[in-house]
Amino acid sequence: MQVLAVTPEIFPLIKTGGLADVTGALPIALAKQGVSTRTLIPGYPTVLKQLEKSAPLHRYPAMHGGEATVFAATAAGLDLLVLDAPHLFDRVGGPYGDTTGADWPDNWRRFAALSFAGADIAAGAISGYRPDLVHVHDWQAALTLAYMRYGAAATTPSVITVHNLAFQGRFGAGIFAELGLPAAAMSLDGIEYYGGVGYLKAGLQSAWAITTVSPTYAQEIRTPEFGMGLDGLVTTRAADLTGIVNGIDVDIWNPQSDGHLKANFAAKTLKARAPNRKAVEERFGLVRDNSLLLCVISRLTWQKGLDILVGVLDQAVAMGARLAVLGSGDAALEGALLAAAARHSGKIGTVIGYDEGLSHLMQAGCDAILVPSRFEPCGLTQLYGLRYGCVPIVARTGGLADTVIDANEAALAAGVATGFQFDAESGSALLHAIGRAIGVHADAPAWAAMQRQGMKADVSWDRSAAKYADLYRSLVAKRT
Numbered sequence: 001m002q003v004l005a006v007t008p009e010i011f012p013l014i015k016t017g018g019l020a021d022v023t024g025a026l027p028i029a030l031a032k033q034g035v036s037t038r039t040l041i042p043g044y045p046t047v048l049k050q051l052e053k054s055a056p057l058h059r060y061p062a063m064h065g066g067e068a069t070v071f072a073a074t075a076a077g078l079d080l081l082v083l084d085a086p087h088l089f090d091r092v093g094g095p096y097g098d099t100t101g102a103d104w105p106d107n108w109r110r111f112a113a114l115s116f117a118g119a120d121i122a123a124g125a126i127s128g129y130r131p132d133l134v135h136v137h138d139w140q141a142a143l144t145l146a147y148m149r150y151g152a153a154a155t156t157p158s159v160i161t162v163h164n165l166a167f168q169g170r171f172g173a174g175i176f177a178e179l180g181l182p183a184a185a186m187s188l189d190g191i192e193y194y195g196g197v198g199y200l201k202a203g204l205q206s207a208w209a210i211t212t213v214s215p216t217y218a219q220e221i222r223t224p225e226f227g228m229g230l231d232g233l234v235t236t237r238a239a240d241l242t243g244i245v246n247g248i249d250v251d252i253w254n255p256q257s258d259g260h261l262k263a264n265f266a267a268k269t270l271k272a273r274a275p276n277r278k279a280v281e282e283r284f285g286l287v288r289d290n291s292l293l294l295c296v297i298s299r300l301t302w303q304k305g306l307d308i309l310v311g312v313l314d315q316a317v318a319m320g321a322r323l324a325v326l327g328s329g330d331a332a333l334e335g336a337l338l339a340a341a342a343r344h345s346g347k348i349g350t351v352i353g354y355d356e357g358l359s360h361l362m363q364a365g366c367d368a369i370l371v372p373s374r375f376e377p378c379g380l381t382q383l384y385g386l387r388y389g390c391v392p393i394v395a396r397t398g399g400l401a402d403t404v405i406d407a408n409e410a411a412l413a414a415g416v417a418t419g420f421q422f423d424a425e426s427g428s429a430l431l432h433a434i435g436r437a438i439g440v441h442a443d444a445p446a447w448a449a450m451q452r453q454g455m456k457a458d459v460s461w462d463r464s465a466a467k468y469a470d471l472y473r474s475l476v477a478k479r480t
Helices: 019-031 109-122 138-149 172-178 199-206 217-218 231-236 269-285 304-308 313-319 330-343 356-365 382-386 398-403 410-414 427-441 445-457 464-478
Strands: 001-006 038-043 054-060 068-075 078-084 133-137 158-162 197-198 209-212 241-243 291-302 323-330 348-352 368-370 393-397 419-420
Touching: 001 019, 019 133, 019 464, 038 109, 038 138, 038 158, 038 269, 054 109, 054 330, 068 109, 068 209, 078 109, 078 398, 109 133, 109 138, 133 138, 133 419, 133 464, 138 158, 138 199, 158 464, 172 197, 197 199, 199 368, 209 217, 209 231, 209 323, 209 445, 209 464, 269 291, 269 356, 269 445, 291 330, 291 356, 291 419, 304 330, 313 323, 313 330, 313 427, 323 330, 323 356, 323 398, 330 348, 356 382, 368 382, 382 393, 382 398, 393 398, 393 427, 393 445, 419 427, 427 445
Parallel strands: 001 038, 001 133, 038 078, 133 158, 158 209, 209 241, 291 323, 291 368, 323 348, 368 393, 393 419
Antiparallel strands: 054 068, 068 078
16 A cells, blocks of 8 residues: 655654654554555755755646755655755744744745645656555645645545644635635635634545544544634544554664663663663752652643643652753743752752753653643653653543553552553642652552553554554545
8 A cells, every 4th residue: 555644744854743753653664564655744954964865756846936846765764755845945943933933934835835745746746656545744734635635636535643733724814815726625614714724624624534643632622622623623523533542663762772871671670770860860960869750851831731840849849759851942931940950959950952862861760750731642751651661640631541551559459550640730639649659669669560561561653553554444445
């Protein structure tokens, strides 16, 4: 089966979050299921520097204000199609915004171009290649499905994966005339959204099937609380909606071979984690003792619930916990965490920024990872935690609820617990969960048993890729 994926980012070439990890790992896992994936990505400068251009496969003399070329490339085992459009993507900054973090004002144009190219390829623009199915990711690629629906690829099956419904790609109605879609598309059952244009809405309306990155999130987005204004549409498409939990790349995230660690280890050699623990304590300026060492590895945003954590840090330290924080984001949260580190010198350490190697070391050296998100479509850090014996303490929402087995009395007695869950948006519940973790951590054999149980969990892409392959086949069967 030939699948065309369309995405704004892909690991290891360009990454701002978990979306890139998924689009980078899923094609490799799907290959084991007999699915061949070609992935269309924008030609950002950082991407082009890592690739050797091949002969052009398709040219656009005028694509939203300039010339554009699609060329083929390979990287890290990935079969890529790259949209090289310098007037749209050759900019200093990130994939979606400038160096200050402000969105590019023409993002609507940039990702309309990516989507137009995706639909064009789906319709056979590249000689000798026409995919059996198109799989797009998030709002930046979602308009692909509208171009397909109203164009020459209307009969090609399609899937959209929603990684986070909060990001929707909403723009004013004035852009519609420049999108190249028929007038009929600017309707309630097309791309019109509250009087403007909705890219994600267009994808949800046009896709043959919709997936989210966990079963619980698939249910949550049908409610006003989590639906972000799209719950009505999602509910009408409920029969076509599936939640499939993300996996992780277990070769990159492997405590037995990870080159970022001071010492490698396995479930049977948990004591070998000690050098990693020492390195974390030194890096974050923490006192060395046997108390529970927590970590946070996250974007510092409202969604991630870090303000809730900030509100209980004094009590958590008083209870005997220590904390290492790595992340960046909201300036107020950055300041609050730095102030907490100053207030509790030796007990809390904060590093503002992102460091891939340090994040691996923290998972390998800390006792537990805190994920207090208000909502979390899937979450990856808790999966890394399970893999590395860093026990997850998570809010009971989305993929966090689906991937962590709470250490209640029955689960502990049965030996199946892998972490701690608590009610989202509750500081008292978070504090109680930390207290529960401190209690179990004091019983070294019980804590080690929980670590080993978590490390047994299948967090690879294998099962999830099989579910995607089954979905693909069911859709292609409908076409024929």
